[in-house]
Amino acid sequence: MDARTLTDDAEVKAEDVLPADLTTAALAELLEIARAGDAPAFWRALKTRTDAIKSLMDDDPGEFQAWRAEVKTACNKINIGTLDDFIRPSGGGDGGNQATELVELAAARCELWHDTDGNGFATITGETHNEHWRIDSTGFRDWLSWIAHSEMGTAPSAETIKSACNAMAGQAKFDGDEHEPRRRVAKDASGYWLDIGDDHWRAILLTATGWRIMNDPPVRFIRTKATRPLPEPVSGGSVDALWSLVNVPEQERMLVLAWIIECFRSDTPYALLELTGEQGAAKSTAQRIFRRFVDPNQVELRGKPKTTEDIYVAAANSHLLSYENLSGLSNDQSDALCTCCTGGGYAARQLYTNGEESILAAHCPVALNGISPVVLRPDLLDRSVSITLPEITVRKTDDEVREATEAAAPGIMGALLDLFSNAMALIVAACNRKRRARNPWAFSAHINCN
Known part of the structure; x- marks a missing residue:
């Protein structure tokens, strides 16, 4: 709050004017330490000034980026990625970072599981169909980005997506059930299965008595972004x-x-x-x-x-x-x-x-x-x-x-x-x-x- 905007009857409190001064002082002090080339002292000083830096990031991102660039130029011993981890904005409740909040949101909307080799997969449960993706696939990362945009109102960084995928892969391997992923074709006790590859994730069940299209196949077919759909089959055709x-x-x-x-x-x-x-x-x-x-x-x-x-x-x-x-x-x-x-x-x-x-x-x-x-x-x-x-x-x-x-x-x-x-x-x-x-x-x- 700017003290000049207060009315005559308003009481000017210390917290209304001091935070900006404290933030400016914290920035100047940390930058001076960085220019001295003392990386250990920089990290020790940052521990007690994290809130002030986070406040600057939230209120004035441009000024924060300018200060961040100055620190990077002043001392190459200070890892900027680690600095970002220290002062990442608290997008979630209770002070949790973006990756943690994203994992919680995504885990509530999908089933995590793994194959015999311990590779992590996720079954995204939708209103009309389920989708099966490998956690380190582009398709699953795109879905995480959509969750962050639609539920968190933010554009997640590549590091946030990577951290979320790493955490969910661990959950899938150690907490999830084991299933067999298949690609395009499969067989189980019901018969042979053929993934149509369409947006509804349907599959065709083939048996000795005929074939039919299933809307919710039990087989966990996985895909890549290059997968394209088979023709919609109709009876009565000829080869x-x-x-x-x-x-x-x-x-x-x-x-x-x-x-x-x-x-x-x-x-x-x-x-x-x-x-x-x-x-x-x-x-x-x-x-x-x-x-x-x-x-x-x-x-x-x-x-x-x-x-x-x-x-x-x-x-x-x-x-x-x-x-x-x-x-x-x-x-x-x-x-x-x-x-x-x-x-x-x-x-x-x-x-x-x-x-x-x-x-x-x-x-x-x-x-x-x-x-x-x-x-x-x-x-x-x-x-x-x-x-x-x-x-x-x-x-x-x-x-x-x-x-x-x-x-x-x-x-x-x-x-x-x-x-x-x-x-x-x-x-x-x-x-x-x-x-x-x-x-x-x-x-x-x-x-x-x-």
Whole structure:
């Protein structure tokens, strides 16, 4: 309060005029200590002046930032990040800092849990659906930022979000239950599950008797921000519509169908689909359309990976690996793709300062294309389906293909799901032996029966 604004009858109290003087004196004293280069004395003096500095931060942020910059320039021995921790504004009640308040708000709106490796996850409970995110994912950090904005009325700093994520990851690991996160496909006692990937977090349940869309699936599907939705399936469609969109020879179509519906399973080894052909054979177009019905992604086709680690990182963040315009594969890259198809992992040192390992688990199908065959090593050849696309005589524009795909996609998706269920019914009826159930090509033997 400014004493000049008081009326004649008002009583001037010491607390009305002294705080500004005390704050100014505290700033000057601390700055003088910093200029002397005495960091220990600075921290000791700051302990008794924290309230005054916090008051300045709340009342005059610009002046506080100017003083903070002067301290930083005066003494490089004073860690500015630590200074910020000392005088962080008390956004929450009872003097709690922003990160603590954010953790309390977020924990009340989600379930914290962990996987077998101790990685922390959160299930965000909404009015119409639940969302499952890894705590260190961009999607979950964005949600925390929204909570801070909508509930706390503040824009949280990166350090606040990081601190909140660290605290919630600890709670998830030590206080939460253990569950298995899945990506795009899963299997439980009910049957096979396929994550649609839409905003409502619905999933498709596939059994030997048919398929249906479930609004609240029990499987905890996780996603990345690059995940895109599958076509909304409708009954009564036909897979014949697929062949009008892609340049696949008739004699090879059965193998393509077997590869696609095998991608809907999570409990078998996968196969690698290799598309070859001359320039202009629409290899990338076909591969992009196939992916539309398996695992749509923001980046549908990727260039050649530079390292094997790039392969495992991509496999850990999507259900389908998809590469285009390849001219060759190194031995290490070929081995990595083998591991992805059959299931395995990659381990590397987590930090250069310690001996801990960072593990990337991988189990996913693979699709790639090139003018000449690039799958040459025998171990990868055993896991591959190689199809040569013929020369195109009648071409369509990209817009024509895109419009035709969007129009036919719901019916094609429904027909693929019907085919999956029918193949399951035939397999169950034919044989329940474990060897058949684990054969990645068990479906293809029965597709003709449909």
